[in-house]
Amino acid sequence: MTTTKADTLRSTTDDEVRRLERMIWLPFGFAAFLSVVTIAPVFLLGSPDAGLTAFICFTPMTIFFVCVGQLALSKRMRQLEIAITNRAADTDDREPGA
Secondary structure (H helix, E strand, O other): OOOOHHHHHHHHHHHHHHHHHHHHHHHHHHHHHHHHHHHHHHHHHOOOOHHHHHHHHHHHHHHHHHHHHHHHHHHHHHHHHHHHHHHHHHHHHOOOOO
């Protein structure tokens, strides 16, 4: 069984995509953790500033939607890289003058 350029790209990008998926969600987890740490005393001791509380609560949601968009973009880029590699492999496989 022969290995094509597309198979090689697919195997390397699968590992890279998994690593990227973990990296993408790291800021969301960090923002959510900071929000919980910051908001817990506010709810336990009273709300000193409603504007700051709202900002801190919405920060993880904002980062969540950025992460979702970035993940979709990275998946689409991976599909395009595989398609380009497949086309390049098809072009290389053609006989000259055909």
